[in-house]
Amino acid sequence: MLRYCLLTLKGLLLVVVLAFVSVIAIDTWITKQNRSVIYTELSEVPDFDIGLVLGTSKYLGRTLNLYYQYRIDATQALFEQGKINHVLLSGDNAHRSYNEPWTMKRDFLKLGFTEEQIHLDYAGFRTLDSVVRAKEIFDTNRFIVITQQFHCERAMFIARNIDIDASCFVAQTPGETLSLKLRVRELLARVKAVLDLFIFNTQPKFLGPKEPIHSEEALSEEVLSPLLPTSAALPTPVSSAVTN
Template sequence: MGEQPLRRRWPRRALRIGLAVLVLAVVLTGASVTWAYTASAGHRYDVADAPAAPVAIVLGAEVGTPFLRGRLDVTVQLVATGKVRSVLVSGNAAGSSGDETTTMTSYLVSRGVSPTKIVVDPYGLDTYDTCARAVRVFAVRRALVVTQPYHLPRTVALCRSLGMDADGVNATCDCGFLILLKNQVREWLASVLALKDAIWHRAPAVVSPPM
């Protein structure tokens, strides 16, 4: 007799726990996304309206994708119009997405950007690491960060949380709707970890190049 009510209670308890976890996840995600958009408010621009800065930080993406090409094309415009004097290309040079920084450098040079204006950070393993290394390793204090609009609030918010006077510039992307939607959802989830990083300021995975 005692086992039957117990068996009926377990599904209800599991449902309550599942709902509580779901509510907590929604609240955390909502708070994190709100933080990213609030912290970057007034600091996101289209390329035509972007202010001037000493350096543009262009974030890496998978080699051969329209995401990376769009970021680089906007960076070329910033250099050509004199809005930035130099470019920090930051990405993963040894990841599964390909040698991002070498590809980025070659692309910029092929579009007329002088190699003397390009600084390479091959250890920008994620968005936070790019911002943290720009500040701690390359001593960047003022910059324009270049990435797609869905990624821009988190990027600007993270860089500013580290003390950088950062403005964001929207990069173009010749992408399909479903790809953009998938990346937007992933971006919302990534904002939760970004808020944690913005509070505790972890050290980047690679603080300085290995000897």
Template sequence: MRNIARFVLTALLALVSLTAAAWTYVSHRTDRLIADAPQALAPAQAGLVLGTSQRLRSGAANPYFTGRIRAAAALFAAGKVRYLIVSGSQAHGGRGAGGYDEPADMRDALIASGVPAARIYRDYAGFRTLDSVLRAREVFGQDRVIVVSQRFHLQRALYLAERHGLAFQGLAADDVPLGWGWPIRLREAGSRLRAVGDIATDKSARFGGPPIRLGADPPT
């Protein structure tokens, strides 16, 4: 039993060390690409808003969602992008069937914030950050994009983009206090380790699709 306990402890320490190394590595590679205000960014054809649920399980507004919408609307209003791609997923039949629909919720919130509906494209195959990043190029044809999310999430998204040869920038949305959002940070630690593994194994987006030309094809 003592040998088993020693093995388990060693494995846990190794996992913690690898996770900490992945966090630091991803952060240091991408911080230079992230701005806190639109004015600090070079213009791009499109912004990519990474999905999250509009409401928490309690029914309260999700501050991560609110922050991303506010930042994306400010990015568009500043003239830094011409189009916004809202990338997320849908489950349990969507809103009409009592489920959730991240792209539709983001689109509606952006319209309410003054962004014209004709400038918003929905991506329903953004199941993971990797999918959202790669589909911005493979489906929407964009090599230069401004990604919108909270800073800790942007670091991982931009790491994935950079490693795939994409010149993406990031606009940091308002974050939430660490004491409130610690479960998200804990999940992010595991996601960064997985992202490093995805790069090492040349992981691709789960789904492709026909090309969508921003401005030429009608918004999805």
């Protein structure tokens, strides 16, 4: 009996150690994988036209949530420097008194954005939903996400592993380091992101009909497309023996 208990205890200990190592490995992988598309300096950010702002609550109780405010500030900086022309505000719309996209919209209108430059995604319940819906619903495969560093890393991990051409601009993080509670929450979110992408093939909670953002890039493509030669007008290749 004692021997059986010891074997069981060793087995449980091994499982705990393997789980811990796996979580740390996933965290390191996500942190390092997409550094080249995460920007911390405004001057280095390419022009993207569309900025995807990931939502969070504006207030924590009666206190302004600095994670929210710094995302607004970072987006405004991109806009003022001409890096983006449109914003896609994605967040939770749980009930009438809690509406992350609409709350952000009010603040951006105060900052000088026009109605035409603001687009709302009310079904951005999770990071995966926000990123995938930007492509599938709002018909853009090239955009820049605005959020904090740790969130950028996870968002880019999701985007790049489902062939979305996204980058991320890092908003300021309140304080010097994440709180223990937020750090643990992020670790679990990263594990779930890996499971969603590679095990469960998780899809957004809601999809629906397309609502294309008529950005400058999209309009340019529409203007140029009639000028491009059709397949019938293309010259016949000299030889069809060589294939890719």
